[in-house]
Amino acid sequence: MSVTIVETTPVGKQYTSTIAIRPYVDPTKSNMGLEKYDLALFDGVFHEEQLACLEINGIKRWVTGLNEFAPEIKKLPTEEREAAAKEIRNIVSKLEAEMATNFVDPDDKDFWNKIKLLSPTNDEFWGRIVIRIGNEPVFLNTTDVHDLIKLRAIEAGGFSIVAKSLDVARKGNYKFYLDKFEETASIKTEVKKIRNKALAELEKLSNKNVNKLMYVCKVVDPNSPQYKKSTPTDVMYDNMDKYINGETVETNKKQTAQRFLDIANLDMETLKIRSIIKDSSYYKLIVTRGDGFIYHTESNTLLGKNPSEITEFLKNPLHEDILMSLTKGVEKYWNN
Numbered sequence: 116m117s118v119t120i121v122e123t124t125p126v127g128k129q130y131t132s133t134i135a136i137r138p139y140v141d142p143t144k145s146n147m148g149l150e151k152y153d154l155a156l157f158d159g160v161f162h163e164e165q166l167a168c169l170e171i172n173g174i175k176r177w178v179t180g181l182n183e184f185a186p187e188i189k190k191l192p193t194e195e196r197e198a199a200a201k202e203i204r205n206i207v208s209k210l211e212a213e214m215a216t217n218f219v220d221p222d223d224k225d226f227w228n229k230i231k232l233l234s235p236t237n238d239e240f241w242g243r244i245v246i247r248i249g250n251e252p253v254f255l256n257t258t259d260v261h262d263l264i265k266l267r268a269i270e271a272g273g274f275s276i277v278a279k280s281l282d283v284a285r286k287g288n289y290k291f292y293l294d295k296f297e298e299t300a301s302i303k304t305e306v307k308k309i310r311n312k313a314l315a316e317l318e319k320l321s322n323k324n325v326n327k328l329m330y331v332c333k334v335v336d337p338n339s340p341q342y343k344k345s346t347p348t349d350v351m352y353d354n355m356d357k358y359i360n361g362e363t364v365e366t367n368k369k370q371t372a373q374r375f376l377d378i379a380n381l382d383m384e385t386l387k388i389r390s391i392i393k394d395s396s397y398y399k400l401i402v403t404r405g406d407g408f409i410y411h412t413e414s415n416t417l418l419g420k421n422p423s424e425i426t427e428f429l430k431n432p433l434h435e436d437i438l439m440s441l442t443k444g445v446e447k448y449w450n451n
Contacts, residue, residue, distance in 0.1 A: 136252065305369070309376070
């Protein structure tokens with residue numbers, strides 16, 4: 116029986132498909148300046164990779180996504196494992212029939228013994244599967260047997276340069292990702308929704324509660340001392356707008372928007388105390404000693420190990436004198 120080689124999809128070949136392998140460009144990570152032009156590679160350059168093969172105790176295992184005995188399948192709960200195995204057999208049966216004219220019933224008890232071309236041990240076949248990608252998207256059509264094999268392999272982690280989703284690409288070190296239109300759109304929409312919600316909250320604070328906005332700015336911004344009661348609202352608004360949109364030191368738009376929301380939703384007492392703690396550290400009203408604990412400079416009282424512990428300490432009515440001392444200390448700068 117001849118071995119069929121899986122050809123990569125040529126650049127420019129179009130499918131009426133919502134699945135594609137696309138270059139992943141993170142504008143916050145330096146890539147020889149290419150990130151400025153939304154490019155993963157130089158023009159005319161391609162990355163080519165062979166399907167991954169793991170060898171343990173002399174036994175090879177190709178990462179195909181089409182092996183019901185793969186460790187990731189075996190680890191699934193019984194019901195999920197059986198469903199995954201059934202799906203794999205159905206796909207392998209279809210591919211085997213189309214590519215090798217070998218018809219095997221998925222329910223056959225000797226199914227894998229009768230599979231020839233797509234057998235997990237057919238090194239000659241799996242060893243010839245490669246993927247070649249450049250700056251242009253490579254579209255995959257699930258009705259094409261070659262594309263279906265590549266798709267399953269990518270989803271199983273069979274290619275180290277291609278993440279199985281945009282979300283995975285963002286968390287790792289990938290040049291490309293598998294773009295399933297609905298899934299990717301959902302991820303992008305999620306970020307937009309959080310960002311829009313944060314911007315709406317910023318607008319509300321700017322119009323109705325400037326005092327709280329100042330405290331939010333102090334907690335959010337590393338440069339908290341810049342904010343005083345005389346700071347123009349437009350300045351605070353602009354700084355927080357840039358923060359929410361990932362245009363400051365922190366560039367992950369989902370994280371910045373969510374952090375702004377979390378802080379803006381704190382009650383006024385907590386917000387003010389956290390602002391006091393932050394500026395008290397800057398003005399040396401509280402200091403960290405060699406033992407790793409933070410102390411009130413004036414009374415030498417131990418406050419805690421971190422801002423969260425100090426916040427709880429200062430909320431305690433028994434420590435009102437220290438809270439008043441720190442409040443008085445920072446407010447002379449806030450009122451300046």
